[in-house]
Amino acid sequence: MTPAPVTVRVPAKVNVQLVVGGLRPDGFHDLANVFLAVGLHDEVTATPADRLRITASGPDAHQVPLDETNLAARAALALAARHGIEPRVHLHISKDIPVAGGMAGGSADGAAALVACDALWGTGATRAELLAICAELGSDVPFSLVGGAALGRGRGERLEPVEVTGTFHWVFAVADGGLSTPEVYRECDRLREASGGGHTAADLPEPQPTPALLEALRTGDAAALACALANDLQAAAVSLRPSLADTLRAGTEGGALAALVSGSGPTCAFLAKDPEAAESVAEALLSSGTCRKVRVTSGPVPGATVFPDGSPDRTLP
Ligand SMILES: C[C@](O)(CO)[C@H](O)COP(=O)(O)OP(=O)(O)OC[C@H]1O[C@@H](n2ccc(N)nc2=O)[C@H](O)[C@@H]1O
Numbered sequence: 637m638t639p640a641p642v643t644v645r646v647p648a649k650v651n652v653q654l655v656v657g658g659l660r661p662d663g664f665h666d667l668a669n670v671f672l673a674v675g676l677h678d679e680v681t682a683t684p685a686d687r688l689r690i691t692a693s694g695p696d697a698h699q700v701p702l703d704e705t706n707l708a709a710r711a712a713l714a715l716a717a718r719h720g721i722e723p724r725v726h727l728h729i730s731k732d733i734p735v736a737g738g739m740a741g742g743s744a745d746g747a748a749a750l751v752a753c754d755a756l757w758g759t760g761a762t763r764a765e766l767l768a769i770c771a772e773l774g775s776d777v778p779f780s781l782v783g784g785a786a787l788g789r790g791r792g793e794r795l796e797p798v799e800v801t802g803t804f805h806w807v808f809a810v811a812d813g814g815l816s817t818p819e820v821y822r823e824c825d826r827l828r829e830a831s832g833g834g835h836t837a838a839d840l841p842e843p844q845p846t847p848a849l850l851e852a853l854r855t856g857d858a859a860a861l862a863c864a865l866a867n868d869l870q871a872a873a874v875s876l877r878p879s880l881a882d883t884l885r886a887g888t889e890g891g892a893l894a895a896l897v898s899g900s901g902p903t904c905a906f907l908a909k910d911p912e913a914a915e916s917v918a919e920a921l922l923s924s925g926t927c928r929k930v931r932v933t934s935g936p937v938p939g940a941t942v943f944p945d946g947s948p949d950r951t952l953p
């Protein structure tokens with residue numbers, strides 16, 4: 637009997653603290669990367685097929701690569717290779733996470749495809765095996781699998797749990813066009829070099845999150861979290877896209893508790909006191925004309941999750 641399609645829902649992320657250490661010999665940077673999964677989701681549906689095939693839908697689907705560079709395709713190929721099987725699957729990506737926006741959209745699809753193919757093919761991979769494949773696919777991919785909140789060490793792939801109480805309310809300002817993650821890291825190194833602070837990882841202590849940030853998450857204190865938000869890639873993203881400074885200012889003037897660039901950008905993230913405040917920040921951002929679109933959501937939310945009946949349950953939040 638042909639197995640039924642499997643759909644996996646997977647969230648975007650915002651980095652509530654991204655501490656970037658020195659450049660390592662392998663071209664990555666050591667990080668203390670505190671991730672929070674937020675309620676913008678992609679869905680990946682795996683259906684039996686003659687060969688590996690990728691399709692995408694959604695308003696920004698034209699920006700999604702449909703070849704083997706797609707992280708969903710790479711995930712399917714990696715799982716199939718490990719289990720000595722042919723990757724006979726059609727992966728359909730229903731895209732809602734901004735593309736190249738600093739919200740780990742491609743990573744999310746990689747994690748979702750892995751979980752979907754494992755269920756479709758009955759490969760029965762352990763959680764540890766799935767996490768190991770995720771880490772091979774990219775630094776953000778393990779977190780997309782796990783969701784919630786976590787501290788990523790190493791290049792961001794070595795996850796430790798982070799305790800969170802309650803829900804934080806966010807507004808995301810989506811920019812026109814994306815930013816390349818490697819270019820933003822390179823710009824960060826260039827700016828540090830120019831200010832006389834360029835270091836290799838060997839020169840620097842391991843980056844650490846601040847105790848104030850971890851305490852704000854643990855106690856669910858949005859005002860304290862606002863004071864602790866930090867992104868070492870923000871200056872680089874703003875240097876490459878100076879208009880982001882206007883977006884950040886518009887959200888702060890519109891009542892956000894704090895504003896920061898999400899990961900490598902160009903999406904900007906705004907923390908709000910409550911859902912009502914989030915709506916008014918969103919209105920202020922829209923009327924400022926400093927972004928392409930605005931999304932209101934909250935987090936933490938769970939990581940990659942199979943829909944119980946294999947197809948999306950539209951009653952889910
Ligand atoms: C900016 C963040 O999104 C924050 O969570 C991540 O650090 C980026 O994670 P990602 O998109 O999964 O990145 P990867 O696919 O692993 O790496 C892409 C490129 O980003 C740079 N990179 C990434 C992670 C890291 N710790 N140091 C880096 O310098 C490297 O140039 C690398 O070649």
Ligand SMILES: Nc1ncnc2c1ncn2[C@@H]1O[C@H](COP(=O)(O)OP(=O)(O)OP(=O)(O)O)[C@@H](O)[C@H]1O
Nearest residue numbers: 706707735736737738739740741742743745776817
């Ligand atoms: N499934 C996918 N969806 C979107 N882009 C993908 C996907 N797979 C590969 N890519 C490629 O990855 C690039 C970065 O896209 P992505 O949406 O993952 O960026 P990002 O959110 O900035 O990533 P991160 O926050 O992890 O650094 C895209 O320009 C595209 O070429």
